[in-house]
Amino acid sequence: MDTFLNVLTIGFYQTLQPLTFLYLCIGVFGGMVFGAIPGLTAVMGVTIALPFTFFMTPVDSITLVTGIYIGSISGGCISASLLNMPGTPSSVGTTFDAYPMAQKGKAGQALGLAIISSGIGGFVSGLVLIIAAPLLAWQALKLGPFEYFSLGTFTYLTVCGLLGGKLWKNLLSVAIGLAIAGIGADPVTSVTRFTFGVPGLEGGVAVLPFMVGLFCVPQIIDDVAKVSDVIVPESAKEVSFRNMIPPIAVFKKNSANYIRSFFIGLVTGIMPGLGGTTSNIISYQIAKSSSREPEKFGTGIPDGIIASETANNASIGGAFVPFLALGIPGDAVTAILLGALMIQGIQPGPLLFKNNADLVYAVFSANLIGVIAMVLLGLLMIKGFIKILSFPKKYLLPIITLCCVLGAYSCNNRIFDVWVLIVLGIFGFVWKRLGFSLVPILIAYILEPIVEVGLREGLSLSDGSFLPIITRPISATFIGLGLLAVVGGIFLKRMIEKNRQAAH
């Protein structure tokens, strides 16, 4: 309670200073621009801002970086909704329903829902961060390798239980995703796998070229050949503030979805190594498996957008938990933030609350105010973003292509990653043409390192025994829920098929 009051007083006082507030708004706006452009990421935005923080006070520095983080995670929904290209890995799940919704003439609602859901997820996780940061951090330390393995397996089982389309095609896609994730140096022993003698593959397939290649490049290849002059759906031009605010009924109907997605985002954010990239996918799949109408996911329903965007912004607050309380970065952005604080001579960790309490309160309040700023800026500036994205595609597509190429290149400063981008892009295009879905490949790729490292490290600790998977309570819970999802999914699919046949 004391912390909460201190945030409201000391924290807000610091963050609402004119210059500090300006930095926060610049950070949020800049972050949204970065997030909206495929190929540019939150990590890039924060890295660019880092040198500027040398000349700032610690409070201004961390406020700016927090603003960029919040803006970029949320900004990904703009290109996800309008271009069917996730602006950041955290918005992949948003494309599945936001773009179809925009295609149906509800671009305003898709964008408004995405931004508001981001705001809700981010704001509530900011509150949780204030109340429970040290406690949650210590709980996170109790999660061992078997828990990580079980979480990954739970998501695989949930996905397998409820994938639409031909089952064997989807499972083949999952297996291919597993194979792609296995390329490179083994995470435990560093032995090279599936490199075929190509030196560039020894580092594996990086996330950015993989994601941009698989989701953006096929869309670009498609859009180049399309007859229309613009990429953005026609309905986007009629977006107004009014039609961006979804009806209250949508929020009421999805209250359980919001709560569930928030917790998924918070938990994955707290677990080091996961974060927004994983949370939006897991949340989307779980929302689909929990829905009474899972077959409607992917057709442009609010549930999918809510699940993805609430989770990815909730993971921001979650990522700050181990970062502030233990000095352990929750994801790549908080790792850079660690660097920003060390530049200022400040070491995050348990003593931060004692030695630099003012800074902690500033972080908490920047999180809350930043989310509010993101929602307001997002709703007000959407028309501007749409105008920019409504440029004729002869001007827009080449720039997007260049950004994708440079985004891939900037990962490791090598052309090999551009090759990966193009090869995966062509593969993704062909795969879609052959009637396969790209989503299972993405899920398998994202989760494979978690599952593999978790299992192998766990087995090393348990002397080769698999028992802890079912004897450790959290691990057993995840596995149990996963099996339930598979059985429930098969049962649900049969029911849906029966009803469909009865209707005909």
Next chain:
Amino acid sequence: MKLPRDLCLGLAGMLGGTVLYLVARGIQDWPFDTLGASFFPKLASLLIGVFGLMLFITSLPEIKTPSPPKPSAGSSNTLNINLLFMACLICYVILLPVAGFIYASIALILIMYFTITKKFDLRELIKGISYATFSVLLVWLVFTKEFELILP
């Protein structure tokens, strides 16, 4: 006899899985590691093979006698453009280290511009070259000066 597409894909999956499994067998395993570095690659390749087989089996009933082909003019034109663009992307990456980012990107943007506009008169040529040059230089400036990226 017309073979269904999924049947061929299933066959490809079986073949691919077999090849990958043979490659995975060559991955070194350390004695202290219970599962070993080769476990997950072998698992992935086995799964590719098995799921390919299942796709093959479930597609067998779809084999039917051939019927006269139905031409769809619009889609073949679109596919040609798709293929051309994919070839351009490959050429672009080959050209990148040779010609450098600026020249290779100007060429790519010009090709994209004319593929989309489908107009080849002098006016469009001037517009295309101007736009390609300006946009590449702008992107180059931003990424090299602001982001301090070293481009080819």
